Amino acid sequence: MPLLKKPKPSQNQHLMSIVSDSFQSTAGWKLEHSYAGLPTLFHRSNAPEPVRDPKLVILNHPLASELGLKPEVLQRQARVFGGNVLPEGARPLAQAYAGHQYGHFTTLGDGRAILLGEQITPTGERFDIQLKGSGQTPFSRNGDGRAGLGPMLREYIISEAMHALGIPTTRSLAVVTTGETVRRMRPLPGAVLTRIAASHIRVGTFEWAAAKGRKEGLQTLADYSIQRHYPETAESENSYLTFFESVMERQAKLISQWMHIGFIHGVMNTDNMAICGETIDYGPCAFMDSYDPDTVFSSIDHHGRYAYGNQPHIAQWNLARLAEALLPLFHEDEKQAIEIANESIQSFQSRYQKHWLAGMSAKLGLFSEEADDSDLIHDLLKWMQASQADFTNTFRTLSQESPDLTDPTFQSWLLRWKARREQQSQSRQESVSLMRRHNPAYIPRNHQVEEALSAASDRADFSVMQRLLEVLAKPYDHSTSIPEYMAPPAADACEYQTFCGT
Numbered sequence: 074m075p076l077l078k079k080p081k082p083s084q085n086q087h088l089m090s091i092v093s094d095s096f097q098s099t100a101g102w103k104l105e106h107s108y109a110g111l112p113t114l115f116h117r118s119n120a121p122e123p124v125r126d127p128k129l130v131i132l133n134h135p136l137a138s139e140l141g142l143k144p145e146v147l148q149r150q151a152r153v154f155g156g157n158v159l160p161e162g163a164r165p166l167a168q169a170y171a172g173h174q175y176g177h178f179t180t181l182g183d184g185r186a187i188l189l190g191e192q193i194t195p196t197g198e199r200f201d202i203q204l205k206g207s208g209q210t211p212f213s214r215n216g217d218g219r220a221g222l223g224p225m226l227r228e229y230i231i232s233e234a235m236h237a238l239g240i241p242t243t244r245s246l247a248v249v250t251t252g253e254t255v256r257r258m259r260p261l262p263g264a265v266l267t268r269i270a271a272s273h274i275r276v277g278t279f280e281w282a283a284a285k286g287r288k289e290g291l292q293t294l295a296d297y298s299i300q301r302h303y304p305e306t307a308e309s310e311n312s313y314l315t316f317f318e319s320v321m322e323r324q325a326k327l328i329s330q331w332m333h334i335g336f337i338h339g340v341m342n343t344d345n346m347a348i349c350g351e352t353i354d355y356g357p358c359a360f361m362d363s364y365d366p367d368t369v370f371s372s373i374d375h376h377g378r379y380a381y382g383n384q385p386h387i388a389q390w391n392l393a394r395l396a397e398a399l400l401p402l403f404h405e406d407e408k409q410a411i412e413i414a415n416e417s418i419q420s421f422q423s424r425y426q427k428h429w430l431a432g433m434s435a436k437l438g439l440f441s442e443e444a445d446d447s448d449l450i451h452d453l454l455k456w457m458q459a460s461q462a463d464f465t466n467t468f469r470t471l472s473q474e475s476p477d478l479t480d481p482t483f484q485s486w487l488l489r490w491k492a493r494r495e496q497q498s499q500s501r502q503e504s505v506s507l508m509r510r511h512n513p514a515y516i517p518r519n520h521q522v523e524e525a526l527s528a529a530s531d532r533a534d535f536s537v538m539q540r541l542l543e544v545l546a547k548p549y550d551h552s553t554s555i556p557e558y559m560a561p562p563a564a565d566a567c568e569y570q571t572f573c574g575t
């Protein structure tokens with residue numbers, strides 16, 4: 074099986090082996106290369122392009138330790154994070170994938186990212202170590218392979234906030250500035266992000282395999298993904314269908330978790346949906362302020378394809394693309410394979426609904442589910458939309474011992490909620506504590522994130538970001554009240570927009 078197979082050294086390995094620094098062996102790198110053992114259809118050997126003057130601007134010490142790396146050593150290794158020096162044992166490659174972008178199929182691949190290898194942690198877990206913004210690859214098309222400081226710090230802040238919120242996500246180990254300028258709408262300081270993921274296999278990786286038309290490649294990728302992420306499905310009767318349903322289950326849960334905290338991914342193309350079930354690719358993502366299912370922040374999402382309320386529907390659409398790619402593995406007769414896939418994909422709705430309801434009930438301090446709970450939740454959301462109530466702060470207020478909500482139009486709902494909670498055997502205190510575990514007091518507010526990024530990018534002042542990260546590390550801390558991190562943007566603030574591919 075590919076995971077266990079020792080990969081063959083690549084032909085141009087010697088070209089990529091930038092001399093390792095002697096101090097590296099002390100950093101704790103323990104890199105393996107199971108993905109590189111897949112057929113070359115799925116990757117191209119490619120070294121990162123060195124940058125002019127790498128400077129570490131942030132290093133995630135707790136994450137480094139979890140990975141078995143020594144932060145005090147990494148602190149001196151800006152050149153590793155800039156791609157100038159390879160960590161010990163690295164075998165850099167760019168991954169091939171395709172994807173549906175805004176509904177249209179296209180071939181893509183890592184155009185500005187390099188997988189250095191898979192770090193084996195002290196507890197035996199396996200994580201991809203990827204440099205993002207590390208220069209051109211065979212998949213760069215016309216892109217420069219680079220990234221700007223603001224967007225890389227944005228990914229750092231939001232992915233770490235998502236992790237602290239308890240949502241599966243890729244993580245961020247470090248950001249370096251490159252000493253180079255990248256040309257976008259305006260010149261930006263260049264940067265490289267080191268991203269950590271359970272893996273970077275995407276729905277689009279399967280679409281790539283299917284588009285290349287070779288069943289063996291597809292099967293090898295599926296077997297590899299099963300072994301790496303869903304080993305429990307390997308023994309089932311139709312293991313590929315069980316694998317597909319397990320991916321669907323993780324995605325149904327993940328999207329429900331996004332919905333519970335008002336997260337809008339912004340660019341749910343199939344290449345940005347990870348098979349392992351982590352949130353991936355923090356481009357134009359943002360958090361909703363006042364509740365409105367039509368909320369869109371991305372400057373290019375003109376038709377609201379990736380609007381907040383459309384995310385479950387798009388997840389199912391993306392999973393249908395995965396099922397399509399997997400058809401030859403579901404059944405050798407295409408007609409029967411399509412029937413199997415169609416029937417299976419129908420279950421997304423009920424899977425999602427189950428997770429959504431469970432999370433929303435917890436947000437309202439309910440321990441079990443009653444028939445009328447769905448109405449109770451939907452009526453609250455209707456009121457929030459009509460009164461343009463802030464999503465996070467409304468739930469935060471409801472999580473107080475005695476919620477201070479005086480709006481007369483809201484009193485009848487409050488009475489219904491009170492009666493429902495009183496039916497429970499659990500105490501009010503237990504109910505409040507359940508709510509506080511599910512309703513964040515702090516989320517990465519868009520205006521706060523922007524302030525942190527402009528201080529970093531325009532003035533090389535990283536203190537604003539550090540302070541924000543400290544608050545976001547404890548999102549469920551209801552014992553503090555830091556008004557500037559709780560306040561929604563000022564009513565007169567201009568409409569917030571986010572951008573792709575920056």
Ligand code: AMP
Pocket residue numbers: 181182183184185186212213214215216217218219220340344345354356573574575
């Ligand atoms: P994203 O919008 O980040 O998901 O990227 C979509 C595709 O565009 C991926 O194949 C990326 O590798 C590629 N891409 C994005 N930015 C660049 C860039 N500056 N240079 C080369 N490729 C890029």
Ligand code: MG
Pocket residue numbers: 344345354
């Ligand atoms: Mg992407």
